[in-house]
Amino acid sequence: MKLRVGKTLLAAAVGLAMALPAVADTIKLGVAGPHSGDLASYGIPTKKAAEIVVAKINAAGGINGKQVELVVEDDVCKPEVATNTATKLVSAGVKVVLGHICSGATKAALPIYNNAGVVVMSPSATNPALTQSGEYPNFFRTIAADDAQARTEVDFALNVLGVKKIAVIHDKGDYGKGLAEFAQTFIKESGKGEVVLFEGVTPGAVDYSAIVQKIKRNRADAVIFGGYHPEASKIVTQMRKKRMKIPFISDDGVKDDTFIKVAGKYAEGVYATGPKDNSANPLSKEAIEAHKATYKEDHGAFYENAYSAALALTNAIKVAGSTDDFDALKKALQTSDVNTPVGKIHFDKIGDAVGVGFAMYQVQNGKYVEVK
Amino acid sequence: MEYFIELFLSGLTRGSIYALIALGYTMVYGIIGLINFAHGEIYMIGAFTAFIISTVLSIYGFPLLGIIVLAGLAAAVWASAYGYTIEKLAYRPLRHAPRLSPLISAIGMSIFLQNYVLLAQTSDFLPFPELIPEFDFMEPVAHIIGSSDLVIILTTAAAMVILTLVIKFTRIGKAMRATSQDRMMAMLTGINVDRVISTTFIIGSTLAAVGGLLIASHIGQINFFIGFIAGIKAFTAAVLGGIGSIPGAVLGGFVLGLTESFATGYVSSDYEDVFAFSLLVLILIFKPSGILGRAEIQKV
Numbered sequence: 001m002k003l004r005v006g007k008t009l010l011a012a013a014v015g016l017a018m019a020l021p022a023v024a025d026t027i028k029l030g031v032a033g034p035h036s037g038d039l040a041s042y043g044i045p046t047k048k049a050a051e052i053v054v055a056k057i058n059a060a061g062g063i064n065g066k067q068v069e070l071v072v073e074d075d076v077c078k079p080e081v082a083t084n085t086a087t088k089l090v091s092a093g094v095k096v097v098l099g100h101i102c103s104g105a106t107k108a109a110l111p112i113y114n115n116a117g118v119v120v121m122s123p124s125a126t127n128p129a130l131t132q133s134g135e136y137p138n139f140f141r142t143i144a145a146d147d148a149q150a151r152t153e154v155d156f157a158l159n160v161l162g163v164k165k166i167a168v169i170h171d172k173g174d175y176g177k178g179l180a181e182f183a184q185t186f187i188k189e190s191g192k193g194e195v196v197l198f199e200g201v202t203p204g205a206v207d208y209s210a211i212v213q214k215i216k217r218n219r220a221d222a223v224i225f226g227g228y229h230p231e232a233s234k235i236v237t238q239m240r241k242k243r244m245k246i247p248f249i250s251d252d253g254v255k256d257d258t259f260i261k262v263a264g265k266y267a268e269g270v271y272a273t274g275p276k277d278n279s280a281n282p283l284s285k286e287a288i289e290a291h292k293a294t295y296k297e298d299h300g301a302f303y304e305n306a307y308s309a310a311l312a313l314t315n316a317i318k319v320a321g322s323t324d325d326f327d328a329l330k331k332a333l334q335t336s337d338v339n340t341p342v343g344k345i346h347f348d349k350i351g352d353a354v355g356v357g358f359a360m361y362q363v364q365n366g367k368y369v370e371v372k
Numbered sequence: 373m374e375y376f377i378e379l380f381l382s383g384l385t386r387g388s389i390y391a392l393i394a395l396g397y398t399m400v401y402g403i404i405g406l407i408n409f410a411h412g413e414i415y416m417i418g419a420f421t422a423f424i425i426s427t428v429l430s431i432y433g434f435p436l437l438g439i440i441v442l443a444g445l446a447a448a449v450w451a452s453a454y455g456y457t458i459e460k461l462a463y464r465p466l467r468h469a470p471r472l473s474p475l476i477s478a479i480g481m482s483i484f485l486q487n488y489v490l491l492a493q494t495s496d497f498l499p500f501p502e503l504i505p506e507f508d509f510m511e512p513v514a515h516i517i518g519s520s521d522l523v524i525i526l527t528t529a530a531a532m533v534i535l536t537l538v539i540k541f542t543r544i545g546k547a548m549r550a551t552s553q554d555r556m557m558a559m560l561t562g563i564n565v566d567r568v569i570s571t572t573f574i575i576g577s578t579l580a581a582v583g584g585l586l587i588a589s590h591i592g593q594i595n596f597f598i599g600f601i602a603g604i605k606a607f608t609a610a611v612l613g614g615i616g617s618i619p620g621a622v623l624g625g626f627v628l629g630l631t632e633s634f635a636t637g638y639v640s641s642d643y644e645d646v647f648a649f650s651l652l653v654l655i656l657i658f659k660p661s662g663i664l665g666r667a668e669i670q671k672v
Contacts, residue, residue, distance in 0.1 A: 207382065
């Protein structure tokens with residue numbers, strides 16, 4: 001008897017599931033990312049952000065009168081699983097996807113979405129090639145790419161400070177050298193400046209005066225340093241002690257109060273990029289409070305970016321009228337501004353969010369102050 | 373030419389820093405044939421002591437000279453206490469053990485002291501106060517050489533001269549030489565070998581502490597790991613110059629510092645260590661006992 005009830009229920013469930021797409025007229029929003037496994041903590045906040053945003057929209061009557069339905073799929077952050085995830089979402093009729101989370105998984109899934117005309121927006125995939133390669137016209141993101149810091153540094157040096165000769169120094173580490181290499185490429189591409197020196201220093205060395213003399217000899221107008229604060233403070237201190245007053249520009253490894261504490265008076269005037277500060281944005285507060293109210297805990301990684309992506313996607317669907325027309329959706333994302341926790345954003349030609357990313361800070365009177 | 377002089381001077385500063393620490397390695401090796409791997413940590417503890425004392429004294433508004441002297445003294449005493457204790461606890465019980473045992477004990481001591489300071493103090497970088505002021509008479513050449521560089525170079529030179537004189541002309545120096553030549557025979561002639569060894573550790577630790585104060589003030593920051601990196605380079609300098617020889621340690625420090633500085637200046641700082649250690653290999657191939665080292669004669 002029990003068995004029969006189970007079977008009936010199962011049959012009913014299957015029937016219902018098959019019937020649903022045909023009956024209910026909803027807008028399907030796919031959510032893909034790691035929801036299990038060791039990287040789940042990167043994906044779950046995005047899922048929760050989507051749930052919160054969608055619940056809010058549905059409570060207010062949906063988009064253009066239609067309710068939004070979430071279709072959640074787990075990709076465990078693995079490229080080989082992500083292709084399956086993408087196929088499942090596409091065959092479920094999803095036209096707009098919030099995800100994926102990891103750059104590798106995103107890259108693997110994108111061609112499948114692209115062939116099916118699905119718009120994909122990641123809150124977290126930072127690999128520069130995803131947008132810059134031009135291979136994925138369906139891809140958007142609400143986070144700055146890995147090279148965004150280097151771009152901010154170089155733009156600032158060339159356009160705001162107006163320097164021509166730049167010495168690019170790094171600490172030989174993955175983070176510092178990676179940024180320094182991007183900076184070197186951007187300076188060369190811009191045609192406005194010249195890299196007069198590109199070198200790595202040994203972290204922990206007792207004295208950096210030789211490299212400082214070399215910077216001076218190459219007549220650099222500014223130094224861009226990729227790395228962390230201990231080396232930055234030693235180099236800056238020795239530059240200033242050797243009476244070199246040229247600007248020193250670095251990254252968020254240096255935008256740390258320890259740097260100011262250690263370098264003391266020599267820190268004054270140093271530039272460093274850091275993530276834009278959203279804490280004064282009322283939408284950011286609202287998003288964080290909504291999460292606290294619903295889940296009784298603090299939000300995790302990429303939550304605000306995901307919340308923003310959900311807002312941007314639903315806004316684009318509203319502007320485009322439906323999810324059927326890929327070009328209209330894309331145009332809406334690129335042209336219509338939307339207020340989100342990470343600021344007022346729209347997307348550029350290649351899919352990066354304009355207005356998201358890094359700002360330049362300068363040490364003024366012992367504190368980092370944003371340079372407007 | 374000016375560039376060459378600039379590089380030469382920065383190499384000299386670097387070399388002096390290595391030499392100050394290398395003196396401690398070379399003295400201990402000269403007396404008991406042990407590579408005291410915990411010596412870098414003594415240097416680090418000296419720097420931390422100087423940091424604490426000078427921070428406290430500057431709160432009470434002491435004049436700079438007073439701070440340097442008191443912090444230097446405190447660092448020297450405290451570091452010597454550590455050096456003395458380490459020798460007593462970790463090396464003396466192993467005096468008659470095979471040569472490898474005290475070496476392993478030294479490495480253990482080094483790891484222990486690093487982690488001890490990490491736990492007792494902090495893992496963060498701490499801002500070390502600038503104890504050496506910028507002298508007015510240095511202003512015209514400040515773009516080439518700083519005041520602290522000058523002080524470090526002079527201190528190293530003075531330390532080498534004083535040590536050489538102590539070893540050549542004093543009673544304890546004579547006892548040290550005797551212990552280093554033949555410990556058993558020295559003992560038989562009535563020399564208190566244990567006291568000689570303790571004195572050696574105390575002198576080495578004092579030098580390391582003074583080095584710690586000067587170098588930390590020069591680079592403006594300390595953390596628990598500085599002893600390890602500086603220690604490796606200083607040890608290299610000692611081997612390069614001929615371990616056991618005091619002028620050798622200083623010469624080795626200068627050779628190493630100058631090589632690194634010129635490699636950075638004329639080639640690339642990416643290759644600084646490559647040049648430094650290639651030089652070490654080359655010198656050891658052609659002169660296995662180092663530049664000024666004496667070939668060790670196997671006693672039968």
